Amino acid sequence: MSTATPSTQTGSCLCGAVTYNLTGAPFSSFLCHCANCRKFTGSTYQANSMYAGRDSLTVTKGESNLSVHAYNNTTSGNTLRRHFCKSCGSPLFIYPDAAPGVVVVMSGGLDDPAAFAPTKECFVKDRLPWVTPIEAAQFEAVPPHR
Numbered sequence: 001m002s003t004a005t006p007s008t009q010t011g012s013c014l015c016g017a018v019t020y021n022l023t024g025a026p027f028s029s030f031l032c033h034c035a036n037c038r039k040f041t042g043s044t045y046q047a048n049s050m051y052a053g054r055d056s057l058t059v060t061k062g063e064s065n066l067s068v069h070a071y072n073n074t075t076s077g078n079t080l081r082r083h084f085c086k087s088c089g090s091p092l093f094i095y096p097d098a099a100p101g102v103v104v105v106m107s108g109g110l111d112d113p114a115a116f117a118p119t120k121e122c123f124v125k126d127r128l129p130w131v132t133p134i135e136a137a138q139f140e141a142v143p144p145h146r
């Protein structure tokens with residue numbers, strides 16, 4: 001566990017209707033360049049922090065303002081339940097069906113996103129040509145996260 005990672009973090013969607021607390025440190029912090037993540041975020045890659053235990057994340061406001069999109073056209077065939085704000089559309093977190101003890105948090109929603117430091121990049125074959133790779137963090141698909 002890095003000392004730079006706070007043990008409690010907060011985050012929200014853009015409009016603030018949904019807020020959450022995170023406890024503990026992520027066991028994996030990574031960028032994903034796959035088309036699935038690119039489309040969902042509307043950005044050029046997705047920044048993720050993986051936490052062990054779904055109780056690592058507590059929605060502190062706006063639980064009823066969450067929508068869930070179950071997406072199963074993934075490389076692995078496993079369904080990803082992508083949670084986002086009904087009002088502003090911000091992607092917030094994912095429950096992967098294949099890993100019921102894991103919650104994946106979109107790091108851009110953190111109130112202190114500087115604490116997010118990726119150590120892995122996934123699906124680098126899909127990385128856009130003008131994005132600079134992080135040395136020694138390159139994975140063709142999904143790396144071991146622990």
Ligand SMILES: [Zn+2]
Nearest residue numbers: 013015085088
């Ligand atoms: Zn919102």
Ligand SMILES: [Zn+2]
Nearest residue numbers: 032033034037
């Ligand atoms: Zn992805």
